[in-house]
Amino acid sequence: MRSRLAILVLLGLALAAPLVIYPVFLAKVLCFALFACAFNLLLGFAGLLSFGHAVFLGTGGYVTGWLMINSGLTPEIAIIAGTIAGGLLGAIFGKLAVKREGIYFAMVTLALAQLVFFLYLQAPFTGGEDGLQGVPRGKVFGLIDLADNQTMYYFVLAIFLAGFWLIHRTVHSPFGQIMKAIRENESRATSLGYDVNQYKWIAFIISAALSALAGSTKTLVFELASLTDVHWHMSGEVILMTLVGGVGTIVGPLIGAGVVVSMQNYLSGGELGNYLHIIMGAVFVICVLSFRSGIVGQFNKFRRNNF
Amino acid sequence: MATFLGINFFALFGQLLIGLINGSFYALLSLGLAIIFGLLRIINFAQGAMYMLGAFVALLGFKYMGMNYWVALLVVPLVVGLMGILIQRFLIRPIANEDHLYSLLLTFGLALMIQGLFTHWFGSSGQSYPVPEALKGGMRLPFMYLPNYRAWIIVVSVLVCFSTWWMIEKTKLGVYLRAGTENPQLLQAFGINVPLIVTLTFGFGVGLAGFAGVMAAPVYSVSPDMGSNILIIVFAIVVIGGMGSMGGAILTGLGMGVVEGLTKYFYPEASATVIFLVMVIVLMIKPSGLFGKNA
Numbered sequence: 266m267r268s269r270l271a272i273l274v275l276l277g278l279a280l281a282a283p284l285v286i287y288p289v290f291l292a293k294v295l296c297f298a299l300f301a302c303a304f305n306l307l308l309g310f311a312g313l314l315s316f317g318h319a320v321f322l323g324t325g326g327y328v329t330g331w332l333m334i335n336s337g338l339t340p341e342i343a344i345i346a347g348t349i350a351g352g353l354l355g356a357i358f359g360k361l362a363v364k365r366e367g368i369y370f371a372m373v374t375l376a377l378a379q380l381v382f383f384l385y386l387q388a389p390f391t392g393g394e395d396g397l398q399g400v401p402r403g404k405v406f407g408l409i410d411l412a413d414n415q416t417m418y419y420f421v422l423a424i425f426l427a428g429f430w431l432i433h434r435t436v437h438s439p440f441g442q443i444m445k446a447i448r449e450n451e452s453r454a455t456s457l458g459y460d461v462n463q464y465k466w467i468a469f470i471i472s473a474a475l476s477a478l479a480g481s482t483k484t485l486v487f488e489l490a491s492l493t494d495v496h497w498h499m500s501g502e503v504i505l506m507t508l509v510g511g512v513g514t515i516v517g518p519l520i521g522a523g524v525v526v527s528m529q530n531y532l533s534g535g536e537l538g539n540y541l542h543i544i545m546g547a548v549f550v551i552c553v554l555s556f557r558s559g560i561v562g563q564f565n566k567f568r569r570n571n572f
Numbered sequence: 573m574a575t576f577l578g579i580n581f582f583a584l585f586g587q588l589l590i591g592l593i594n595g596s597f598y599a600l601l602s603l604g605l606a607i608i609f610g611l612l613r614i615i616n617f618a619q620g621a622m623y624m625l626g627a628f629v630a631l632l633g634f635k636y637m638g639m640n641y642w643v644a645l646l647v648v649p650l651v652v653g654l655m656g657i658l659i660q661r662f663l664i665r666p667i668a669n670e671d672h673l674y675s676l677l678l679t680f681g682l683a684l685m686i687q688g689l690f691t692h693w694f695g696s697s698g699q700s701y702p703v704p705e706a707l708k709g710g711m712r713l714p715f716m717y718l719p720n721y722r723a724w725i726i727v728v729s730v731l732v733c734f735s736t737w738w739m740i741e742k743t744k745l746g747v748y749l750r751a752g753t754e755n756p757q758l759l760q761a762f763g764i765n766v767p768l769i770v771t772l773t774f775g776f777g778v779g780l781a782g783f784a785g786v787m788a789a790p791v792y793s794v795s796p797d798m799g800s801n802i803l804i805i806v807f808a809i810v811v812i813g814g815m816g817s818m819g820g821a822i823l824t825g826l827g828m829g830v831v832e833g834l835t836k837y838f839y840p841e842a843s844a845t846v847i848f849l850v851m852v853i854v855l856m857i858k859p860s861g862l863f864g865k866n867a
Contacts, residue, residue: 367673
């Protein structure tokens, strides 16, 4: 009952937020929050650290951007296409990567993502270094014009909630339980007769598709798809968001994304812009050394100990 | 005589040479990674930053203290190795019992910080380091012109790599090192200071990256992002070679340099991706890597 009330309050805040805060910024936070939640589905619930997730964000962005510029399709179709493209790429990468565990898995995903980075750098349809600029936002179902930032925000909010709900459902389904079992004790899960790699693979595909959904939406918000979204630094950023918020918690990545995106926006505007990478690196080190459960994890601990 | 069957041997050997030089650096860096991984089960994401640090220490030593190349070749690996020892002692050891993914993330954060600091201090444009006097000039071979410094890189890197390999695989010290990985408690019971060995090994692996940095300074421009560019390639090489094997790291490093050089001659568009393509193929056929045991 209390959690239901909390959700209603949060939803109310999300609906009212653009009256106070710049809607494009909010939309950016939501896109990254979805990305981080999708990433956390793998790391937090299957124990798989992907170091190449930017590739799915970027792929969704390029496909959606290209379709919006060249095909005249409506934005919802372009977004679905971007999501499917990311899911397909995830199916290929996942098939290769789930054969290895732990740090090997991280390195394989990183190297695969870098392969695609170079392909996108040279491919004709991505605009190379310039990226795809001036992507039109279009009209949803041919009716709702996204040109208005406020409308765009509510559209992103709807997508985010759908994605978030899907992740929530996945985690709490029998499938999610098996994933957790694999994370806790893989050999036991195998001996119980589960095809462990098959489950990891499916989790990878869902995570990749949702990351691509985030990327597709982000492209519409900024009217731009670029190489920065595919670069491995972006893969690092999403790890940082998840770590700051709390690995393996449902709302952690959402809060982490909010914190990191705000930090970046604030720093890059001011005179501290030069220090951005240094500060991000320092946050990483501090989180790992003394703050491993993240904001939400620490909060939960605090609540358990005191109430 | 320079071309045969449409192949321009001047150009081909030129690319092969560049490939072997790149391969020498890949081998040094991936060997360092393999040593650190072998003993600590840590993927040192800061290995590229340490390579960059090596090049910068050499450059700054030359600029502000007149440190010559030969001194740098000895001093820089020690400085970088000491840096590694401090990192291992004060940052990695406290989390040694946590999931190994955390040490990967920690070194990733360190790499970001170090690279950010150097970009802040020196800007992102590259600076040049002079080729030492004794290694200037070159040899004229039948098919190509071979600059002395480049020949030096290949010979010295191969020597350093294989003597390291020999030390670990064939000497008593190496036996202790490998025993430390297999069963630290047992080794400790024999009165051997395992934490010290672990720290020194980390320092040595990182020192190799610093050594590669000095070697690289005269041929590549010294810039803050030189490490992050090479690091991902080295990771791919490590996956191809198989993490368990030091010999694998050396041979794959050199081999992939050559493969890259050949690709640059025959199909230049793919030269940035060919190593990753090889990785995909190897993963499909042998997930543990070419020289790896099943992990």
